[in-house]
Amino acid sequence: MPLPPSGWALAILLGLYIFTGLIGHDPWKNDDAVTIGVVYDLVTGGHWLTPSLAGRPYPDAPLHYWLAAISSQLFAWALPVHEAARLASGVFTLLALTFIHLAARELHGREQAPAAPLLLAGSIGFLFHAHEAQPMLATLTAHTAAYWGLSQLSRRPLRGASCFGLALGLGFLANGLVPMLPLLPIAAFVVWRSEKRQRAALSVLASLLLASAVAGTWLLGLLLSSPAYLAAFWQVELAQLSDGAQPLLSLLHFSTLLPWYAWPALPLAGWTLWVKRRQLASTPLALPIFAFLVTLAVNSAYLGARSAPALLLLPPLVLLAVPGVASLRRGAANAFDWFNMITFSFLAALAWLGWSAMVFGWPARLARQASRLEPGFVGQFSSFNVAFALLGTLAWCWLIVTSPRSPMRGIMHWMAGLTLFWLLIATLWMPWIDYGKTYRPLSASLAKALPAKRGCIADGNLPDSLLASLDYFDGIRTVAAQSAAGKDCDLLLIQGAPRSGGWQKLWEGGRPGERRDNEKLRLYRRETRKSHPGN
Known part of the structure; x- marks a missing residue:
């Protein structure tokens, strides 16, 4: 095989990497189960404008859920919902690798560009999320497309601005406002460094208008049809900006996360900084350096050192690492x-x-x-x-x-x-x-334990992934125990410490590897109070 790989050789390698493992297993805990739960609710309930989870409103940007739901319908003849929905993740991953290749070609030339998708796909942290139903993959795709647009802003302003505007707008529809914030100062940095600043500034301004038009279509639809959902969505978005994520602690966590998460892009980026230290002011190096620092700051301040948002740190690291591949001694x-x-x-x-x-x-x-x-x-x-x-x-x-x-x-x-x-x-x-990861047997066991004639089921502390799995596998839906409806339920489903005082345990279960008491799921029925004689 000639190196660097290109054409069909590169496509086959990346295609094998991307689509292996997307099917063949049930929804798994955390983001995979939650995303599939939202898609399942969308497909069965038809709530296209207002995504929901197990019958409850789930204020979130809808783009990934839309495409996953469309994918689940297109392949319903061959695959169950959860496997067909994950194919959307494969498409986003493929697009992200394509855009990072195009951005690297603009910054570093055609010969070095194939290293970019190899570095991005080869990052250990990327492997974990590329094969799950993960909305952050759509945001990652938007970031890589935005870098491609900004990298060609001086040479092809119309195409660059159009690409950046569409990426910004669709990225908002994929995961909301906060993950897209780093792209705004990065765009300003590109304008500041441009030889024709006025033209670049006007191009970026036009791209912002385009992004607003793209994102505004969904927001306007919510305003007209479901203003309460729109208010809840903005409340979640503003909470991310106001609550903060302990920036210094997040930076410390990133220092332990990135060495393995971004391997081998991180050490190669460090090598580029050393070997090209006299060229750091050039655009091919200055842009990814600034982009990485800004994205790291925003992630630390608002998103925290969590695995999924850390995906957004990979594109600038990869673009910085590309020259390091060819310059290794x-x-x-x-x-x-x-x-x-x-x-x-x-x-x-x-x-x-x-x-x-x-x-x-x-x-x-x-x-x-x-x-x-x-x-x-x-x-x-x-x-x-x-x-x-x-x-x-x-x-x-x-x-x-x-x-x-x-x-x-x-x-x-x-x-x-x-x-x-x-x-x-x-x-x-x-x-x-x-x-060990599926909730299917657990859900089936709970379904058998439920009384034939029952009212509502209250839940006190069930995570979203468990709510989604119970609904997806057996149509078991609950209401929040603290809600008005939940306080009148005769059945209570909890995870963790046993409940006493007026509740009779009907069932207890867990996945095979869950041995700790706080991992067990328990079903209780409210005890009926016996009336005393003479009362």
């Missing part, structure tokens, strides 16, 4: 390449060994450990999955033997190795992982 490049080949060959061997333990019970010690972590799991041999995994392993062996020497070989082997590892996990380990 031969010794460092060879060491990085050997590290990648040895690491992922070892991880691939471990993945096959773990699969053997789960399916065949060998090695016995490893099989006992897998059974202890997920009690009751029984591994099944799938000839299709094994054949696919074996084909990927053989392709990896062929790649590391035949790849020509090139400055791009190290990052190519990293990306290919990461793709292989994820492919092995998705094909060989996914049944074991899904067994």
Whole structure:
């Protein structure tokens, strides 16, 4: 394979990375389950303007839910809702990789540009979110498109401004106001550095008007049809700006998160800063440096050092790291390449060994450990999955033997190795992982325990992911215990410490690996008060 990869070779590698693992498992805890729950509610209830979760209003920007719902309908003939909805994440990921490639081509030239999508997709933190139903992926796509638009603002002002305006408006529709805030000072920075500032300023102003028109269509629809929902949405948005996220503590957390989350883009960006230290004022370097600092500041101040918003730090790091790939010294490049080949060959061997333990019970010690972590799991041999995994392993062996020497070989082997590892996990380990993460058996058990004749079910502290899963799997919906309706419910569903004092426990359950008391789900019925004689 010639390096750097391009055309079909790059497309096949990235396509295999993106779409492997999007299907084949149930909704999982946190964002994946919540997003699929909102999509399911949208599909079944038709609340296109006002997304809701398990029958409750869920004030959030709707773009990702819209596209996921459309995807679930297009592929309803072949896939269940949760798997078809995740295909929208694959599309957003593919678009993000495309736009970061285009932005790198504008800043660093056509020859170095293929390193950008390899670095972004190869970032360890990106791997976790690229294969779940995650609205932040749509925001990431908007950011990468915005960088492409801003990078061509001087050369092609109309196309650059149009791209930036659409990215800003659609990004707001994807995740609200706060994640898009960093792009405003970045645009001002580009205008300030432009040789034709007046033209650049007018272009950015026009792009802001375009963004307002795009975002305003949904807001106007809410104002006319559901002003209460619009007020709730803005309340959530303003709360993010007013509550704060302890910026100094968030910066400290980012210092421990980014070294593994942004690997290998972060060290390569650091190398670029060193080797190009006399060129830091040039636009190809100054733009990503400023963009990273601004995004880091906004994330620390308003979004916190959480994994999903940290995705927005990756595009500027990647754009800064691209020149570092080609400028690595031969010794460092060879060491990085050997590290990648040895690491992922070892991880691939471990993945096959773990699969053997789960399916065949060998090695016995490893099989006992897998059974202890997920009690009751029984591994099944799938000839299709094994054949696919074996084909990927053989392709990896062929790649590391035949790849020509090139400055791009190290990052190519990293990306290919990461793709292989994820492919092995998705094909060989996914049944074991899904067994421990799905709420499907728990929901079915609860459904059987519910009285045939019942009124409402109150919940005191259930997380959104659990509310979404119960509704998706068995149509179990609850009302908030503190609401007027919840206070009159005869049934109470809680997670955590047992409830006493006027409540009789009907059922208790949890996922196989949940052993702690505060992880258990419990169903109670209100005790009827016995009347005393003479009263």
